[in-house]
Amino acid sequence: MSEEKLNPLVELVLARLREFYREPAIVFWVFGFPLLMALGLGAAFRSKPPELPRIGVVMVEESAESLELLEKLKAHPAAITEVYDRESADRALSRAKVDVLVLFDAQGYETVIDATQEKGARAQLEARDILQTAAGRKDPLRERHSRVTKPGSRYVDFLIPGILGMNIMGSSLWGVGYNLVVARKRKLLRRYGVTPMRRPHFLLSYFISRSLFLVLELGVLVAFGKLFFGMTVQGGLLSLVVISILGAAAFAGISLVIGARISNTETANGWTNLVQMPMWLLSGVFFTYERFPEFLHTPIRMLPLTALVDGLRGVYNDGLTLAGLLPEVLVLAVWGTVGFLIALRTFRWQ
Known part of the structure; x- marks a missing residue:
């Protein structure tokens, strides 16, 4: 065999x-x-809702208008707003506890961001949009917004x-x-x-x-x-x-x-x-x-x-x-x- x-x-x-x-x-x-x-x-x-921009407010000079804008800013659902003194605000910005600072004074307001933080620019635009709208700005174009979820995103x-x-x-x-x-x-x-x-x-x-x-x-x-x-x-x-x-x-x-x-x-x-x-x-x-x-x-x-x-x-x-x-x-x-x-x-x- x-x-x-x-x-x-x-x-x-x-x-x-x-x-x-x-x-x-x-x-x-x-x-x-x-x-x-x-x-x-x-x-x-895991997927979760986008983080809201964190806005720190400093009242350099108070006025009736700035106080009214502050209340509207705090009540707006698209941002998280907290009030600081100037020293605490600078420290919060340097440690990324806030994304943008809004400084109210007699001339209006100033926004401050840390250029090294990637969320700063978006938060600055959001704060500006909220404040300008609250002050009476009217947009010339009608807007529509949609949310979609694409496969693989x-x-x-x-x-x-x-x-x-x-x-x-x-x-x-x-x-x-x-x-x-x-x-x-x-x-x-x-x-x-x-x-x-x-x-x-x-x-x-x-x-x-x-x-x-x-x-x-x-x-x-x-x-x-x-x-x-x-x-x-x-x-x-x-x-x-x-x-x-x-x-x-x-x-x-x-x-x-x-x-x-x-x-x-x-x-x-x-x-x-x-x-x-x-x-x-x-x-x-x-x-x-x-x-x-x-x-x-x-x-x-x-x-x-x-x-x-x-x-x-x-x-x-x-x-x-x-x-x-x-x-x-x-x-x-x-x-x-x-x-x-x-x-x-x-x-x-x-």
């Missing part, structure tokens, strides 16, 4: 899967930790795709390259090297097993967002899966380069943190990278985490297809392909 011929790639993928589910700690960091982070940040930055809609992208990056870097280093340190790679398999089979097994778990991660986070925050994927689920797999491939390629030769876990730890920590800051996981100077936007868009997060948000919030995400797809494909080819040439068993 002839022995059954085993496929090296299939057997290696199965081995990677067994390594995963036999370690409960890994299961927590892949599935549990992202959910806890999403729940905590989603609760902290909440912070949690911005956050969940960012956390998903960050989790794909972290689990790919630590689950692929770092595991290679650990196996090399334990002399396991040398044993693999004498088995009847090719080097591409061995490296591809890490990526394929990572992609299989990625589908589960994606499903868990999408269901979590729907259940707890009422989020809906505006685009196609297939596009979401494809862009996620491309992201995993990009980071797997980078991770394979890190793990191709390093045999010291401390060195691997340093390189892995060096790769991921700048992208945590630059790539728009928790806040948009457009806050950085404009000349940095193009280099930041070339980072794999930026391309991944932009792609996920494009599908999740804007309903884009892969055709509409071609720049992001190309960036991720280049990172993954180049990383795998470099790792294939530089990899050593011991």
Whole structure:
């Protein structure tokens, strides 16, 4: 009776899967930790009504007119008004307890804002509008106001795709390259090297097993967002899966380069943190990278985490297809392909 011929790639993928589910700690960091982070940040930055501008009033010189305006200002529902003496008012403004100061004197009033506080300009306009209207101003045009809520406009809609992208990056870097280093340190790679398999089979097994778990991660986070925050994927689920797999491939390629030769876990730890920590800051996981100077936007868009997060948000919030995400797809494909080819040439068993 002839022995059954085993496929090296299939057997290696199965081995990677067994390594995963036999370690409960890994299961927590892949599935549990992202959910806890999403729940905590989603609760902290949950949707709530806009904050009313806080107006501090100082009566430099009192008059019947200024007292009347003060009462109308305090009664207006669109602002929160408190009266201070001058010293307390300056201190409240410097500590951001008020957004704008209104100083009443014999000539009328003066508004003062702190130029470093982003709420100051809006509060100044609001205070001016309330006071001028109270003094009898008539607007020449008739106004109508509406309130709408667009899909994807909440912070949690911005956050969940960012956390998903960050989790794909972290689990790919630590689950692929770092595991290679650990196996090399334990002399396991040398044993693999004498088995009847090719080097591409061995490296591809890490990526394929990572992609299989990625589908589960994606499903868990999408269901979590729907259940707890009422989020809906505006685009196609297939596009979401494809862009996620491309992201995993990009980071797997980078991770394979890190793990191709390093045999010291401390060195691997340093390189892995060096790769991921700048992208945590630059790539728009928790806040948009457009806050950085404009000349940095193009280099930041070339980072794999930026391309991944932009792609996920494009599908999740804007309903884009892969055709509409071609720049992001190309960036991720280049990172993954180049990383795998470099790792294939530089990899050593011991």
